[in-house]
């Protein structure tokens with residue numbers, strides 16, 4: 001069978017754990033080169049070194065250094081010549097009561113989840129050759145359309161991402177570029193571990209409460225959807241927000 005996607009250079013922002021690492025494995029297994037970004041250098045190097053079929057690269061970087069994103073992309077392009085796809089898997093999941101939601105906290109969430117995302121899209125899209133296809137996938141969240149107490153900053157940042165992607169899709173369609181978001185519900189990544197430590201088995205709880213009747217979503221399944229959106233088979237999908245809802249009603 002012909003692989004969905006192969007021999008592409010994919011910039012993977014947030015690639016050392018969780019959904020991002022599942023995407024990295026999925027892409028590497030199909031013979032693509034992963035250009036991974038995360039803050040913790042040792043963890044990122046270990047993650048990239050564990051991928052099959054070599055050629056992958058690790059760039060330790062904090063996306064909050066927004067003014068340095070352009071320089072980072074130029075360094076990456078010097079080494080890898082072109083970027084065929086980008087996946088934005090970074091997320092600041094800060095949850096806070098209104099009384100604790102300072103403008104600094106709000107800004108930090110918007111910086112990681114929204115401003116830096118737009119800057120990556122801007123630079124990667126501007127650097128590509130006109131006829132070269134580019135596929136961009138961002139991991140949003142069901143939180144953007146499904147209100148939860150204390151998720152004000154996180155939900156707003158993801159809703160901003162969703163809205164921006166719809167506008168960007170219209171602009172970038174002339175430039176042979178597709179851009180889409182995936183909206184997962186609760187995914188079984190390390191991020192949930194602290195929640196399980198505080199509240200017990202989340203999988204059982206979200207099933208029993210009816211919040212997400214199918215339970216926690218495996219990150220490898222989300223990776224498959226990301227891989228599809230990066231592939232030529234998704235060339236006619238842009239500006240979409242695809243739900244990955246575990247049976248939730250939205």
Ligand SMILES: NC(=O)c1ccc[n+]([C@@H]2O[C@H](COP(=O)([O-])OP(=O)(O)OC[C@H]3O[C@@H](n4cnc5c(N)ncnc54)[C@H](OP(=O)(O)O)[C@@H]3O)[C@@H](O)[C@H]2O)c1
Pocket residue numbers: 013014015016017018019020037038039040041043061062063064088089090091092093112139140141142183184185186187188189190191192
């Ligand atoms: N897990 C869920 O239930 C769920 C549900 C819906 C949506 N999502 C979204 O899915 C995405 C991934 O979530 P996840 O659960 O897979 O998270 P995760 O396991 O915490 O992984 C996040 C990745 O991003 C990197 N990262 C975080 N902050 C960064 C920064 N400022 N600069 C550069 N890299 C950074 C992390 O490495 P370093 O820490 O070393 O930087 C790591 O590689 C997020 O956007 C999240 O909002 C998750």
